[in-house]
Amino acid sequence: MLRHALLGLLADRPMSGYELAQRFEAAVGATWSAGHSQIYPELNRLADEGLIAADGEPGPRGRKTYRITGDGRDAVREWLRETEPDRTVRDEAALRTFFLWLMDPDDARAHVEAELRAAEEALSTLRATAAARRPATPAERSQRIGLEIGLREAQARADWAVWALERLSEHR
Amino acid sequence: MLRHALLGLLADRPMSGYELAQRFEAAVGATWSAGHSQIYPELNRLADEGLIAADGEPGPRGRKTYRITGDGRDAVREWLRETEPDRTVRDEAALRTFFLWLMDPDDARAHVEAELRAAEEALSTLRATAAARRPATPAERSQRIGLEIGLREAQARADWAVWALERLSEHR
DNA sequence: CTCAACATGTAACTCGTTACATGATTGA
DNA sequence: TCAATCATGTAACGAGTTACATGTTGAG
Numbered sequence A, B: 001m002l003r004h005a006l007l008g009l010l011a012d013r014p015m016s017g018y019e020l021a022q023r024f025e026a027a028v029g030a031t032w033s034a035g036h037s038q039i040y041p042e043l044n045r046l047a048d049e050g051l052i053a054a055d056g057e058p059g060p061r062g063r064k065t066y067r068i069t070g071d072g073r074d075a076v077r078e079w080l081r082e083t084e085p086d087r088t089v090r091d092e093a094a095l096r097t098f099f100l101w102l103m104d105p106d107d108a109r110a111h112v113e114a115e116l117r118a119a120e121e122a123l124s125t126l127r128a129t130a131a132a133r134r135p136a137t138p139a140e141r142s143q144r145i146g147l148e149i150g151l152r153e154a155q156a157r158a159d160w161a162v163w164a165l166e167r168l169s170e171h172r
Numbered sequence C: 001c002t003c004a005a006c007a008t009g010t011a012a013c014t015c016g017t018t019a020c021a022t023g024a025t026t027g028a
Numbered sequence D: 001t002c003a004a005t006c007a008t009g010t011a012a013c014g015a016g017t018t019a020c021a022t023g024t025t026g027a028g
Helices: A002-012 A017-025 A036-048 A070-082 A092-097 A105-132 A138-170 B002-012 B017-025 B036-048 B070-082 B092-097 B105-132 B138-170
Strands: A052-054 A065-068 B052-054 B065-068
Touching: A002 A017, A002 A036, A002 A052, A002 A065, A002 A070, A017 A036, A036 A052, A036 A065, A065 A070, A070 B105, A092 A105, A092 B138, A105 A138, A105 B070, A138 B092, A138 B138, B002 B017, B002 B036, B002 B052, B002 B065, B002 B070, B017 B036, B036 B052, B036 B065, B065 B070, B092 B105, B105 B138
Parallel strands: none
Antiparallel strands: A052 A065, B052 B065
């Protein structure tokens, strides 16, 4: 899975493992995450398989810049075209909501309030990213569309939390 | 992680592993999923640790009904009270959206249209579950609140897809 | 000079998935 | 009787996280 994400990011422009790791914390991070300990070995594997290539000499601090190869480009495209996305959800915070009744009322409220704060924080980060620059390239336009999912889901989350707090108040 | 979900479900009422597996496909499935091959070993571990207990004799077909123990109840409560939910998102379909520009226009549209269909399907399933019975017990009320997250996120997803299709049309 | 950020890696472990394996019961 | 569903389990594998480990460069 990670390999395709890396190839997709490198399809836009060459990057180092370090840069890629940052991308997973920022923009793409709203949809997927990966630590450096997973990224570096994967980059080496991708390079072994010829899907990416390191630019000649490592830069300062041993920095290696990778660019995607023709085979790599084919591989991402094939992934996008031939495979169905896995729609399995894994949302711990939402799962806990099912067990709200096991908490005492104050803890339950606190849980939902924490969700509200988290959603609002996500929202403002994403808004800032979206406002940062207006998309010019096709890649940036796609990125903007991807960002919008996060934006709308965070908004839905925040609205849900407000609604949930009202319901909790009704049943005291 | 799974252990807490199992304890939470068993806190409501005794169930067999088979029943628990079904719950992860239905109601709770909108937030977490688990296959039987993960559930059965975990139930045995939980029983070893005294957090749940199997009712005396196995029923027909070797069915074992588990109920939560006092220690088990304490364990879920402690988990809910003492630990922060992991908010890491892992959304493959959304990730692919960032790479829309790598697909040819028809495939890109098809991807978003598939998202729309998936969201609408999720929506109607969740609506049916929500409409099935009005919550009476505290557990059912919590469940309803949990369901609402799924409902609102699915709606956001569907709305996003419609918006994205418009944007794709603009940039042909 | 020193601290933060840059930059890459490995190893052990945990969690979850897929495939294999078996058998009982019930309704058509 | 036969197929679907009920019901439980194991083993191998894959993906991701945490912790360990190391060294460089640039800014103040």
